[in-house]
Amino acid sequence: MAQKIPKHIQGIIQQSKGGQYKFGQIEMPELKQGDLLIKVHAAPINPSDIGFIKGTYPSNDFPTILGKEGSGFVIAGYGEQEQKLIGKKVAFLPKASSRTGTYADYAISTINSSFILPDDVNLDQFSCVLINPQTVAYMFETVKENNVKAVVHDLGASQLGKQMTSYFQANGVDVINIVRRQDQLEDLKKNGAKYILNQNDEGFWDKLSELCQKLQVTIAFDAIGGEFTQNLINYLPNSSILYTYGSLAEKKDVILALLGTVINKFDAFGYQQKYKDRMKKKNKELIKQQMS
Missing domain, CATH: 3.90.180.10 (Medium-chain alcohol dehydrogenases, catalytic domain)
Structure with a gap:
């Protein structure tokens, strides 16, 4: 009543x-x-x-x-x-x-x-239980549409990052998780993550570039922004796609060097609009799948 x-x-x-x-x-x-x-x-x-x-x-x-x-x-x-x-x-x-x-x-x-x-x-x-599982489910739909074998996620230690790793790995897509502390790295290991890099380790960017090439990464999900994202763009493989869904950096602007090699290297999208477009087309089954 x-x-x-x-x-x-x-x-x-x-x-x-x-x-x-x-x-x-x-x-x-x-x-x-x-x-x-x-x-x-x-x-x-x-x-x-x-x-x-x-x-x-x-x-x-x-x-x-x-x-x-x-x-x-x-x-x-x-x-x-x-x-x-x-x-x-x-x-x-x-x-x-x-x-x-x-x-x-x-x-x-x-x-x-x-x-x-x-x-x-x-x-x-x-x-x-809704926002993060929804986001991960629709990110995975994006990955499937692009026939992607592996992705980079620069906020691997977040709750969304843990859910992404679990869901993507269970469905055959590798995730390179970027973290900022050793305890975060150990925590992700315990949760079953296969690929984890600490941003503060020596040679981080070269390790990232090498692993991206090895796993054939073609998509990166970015929640940091600023100088970090500028560097990330430079180390992604050619023809990669960068989706940004947040910006935790104090200086959020991403300044790109307008050189032909960079322009041809990647596409960048705000995930907010793609997410909204998907919400109109998809039903609850994806969300139920991820929540389970």
């Missing part, structure tokens, strides 16, 4: 792109056909949240409540199928046009942006 719809939503509100944010409340948006109203239980801080807050990621209209994913209970549904989900536990992404994020007591989502969870799951643990 649907609960009474609250008049307001309380949460962390950002007034403008990259602007200040604070705790406040907004009026409950009018719920439309296909909407689910979810009482939020938990929400993580994902790197995409940080990028959104800083204004470096594509943004919704403002003001908006922050938070890209979470878990909770469906308390209202507008539509025949939606009403059947009332009372169910879900992991979900908020409906972008609603301006309601997960850093709030309530959020609006849809069936296509929610995953029904078993009644006995821990909602804390399932608050962060």
